Amino acid sequence: DAKTTQPPSMDCAEGRAANLPCNHSTISGNEYVYWYRQIHSQGPQYIIHGLKNNETNEMASLIITEDRKSSTLILPHATLRDTAVYYCIVRASLGGSARQLTFGSGTQLTVLP
């Protein structure tokens, strides 16, 4: 699986958009970009994933650059409950095969009141 690089920490004002970057310059054609987050002392929570098109769901939007070497997770209106460590993970999806997720160090997002 390709390696990812994320800033160790970011702050965001409550109510504003939080934009979390991820660099994955060695990503290969069959690898997806996944985002999970981990609130303190809880298990990771799936947020969103994408291959090359931008994706949006009720939690967030995922913007993937055209060359797929980087992506940005956008939380449109951050709340205090969004304070967590956000993990960007690149992994190939092999149809029915199950593969583990490899977690990097992630970005600690702190939403400030």
Added chain:
Amino acid sequence: GAVVSQHPSWVICKSGTSVKIECRSLDFQATTMFWYRQFPKQSLMLMATSNEGSKATYEQGVEKDKFLINHASLTLSTLTVTSAHPEDSSFYICSATSGGVEAFFGQGTRLTVV
């Protein structure tokens, strides 16, 4: 999303005793479950991959005789920490998948060995 339940949420045990942690997929059949360990201020580290009906595959450096994994059904995997020592104190997390693109995580178990 699918629900994975982990039990207990926290446990304190004496050094030398064994502790069993359960991981259940509540609304789907999990052909594969993964066990992770997370030390304070560190990221999740994969310990082992558990496939239903077969022996677990352990990551390098993880003692299979110390961390016993059983995946007897499509909805339950257990991790038993045998002869626990204070250095085994950690946050243990399971995840489960039915082979789709998403993996769902339990809420984690905080183990403290005294």
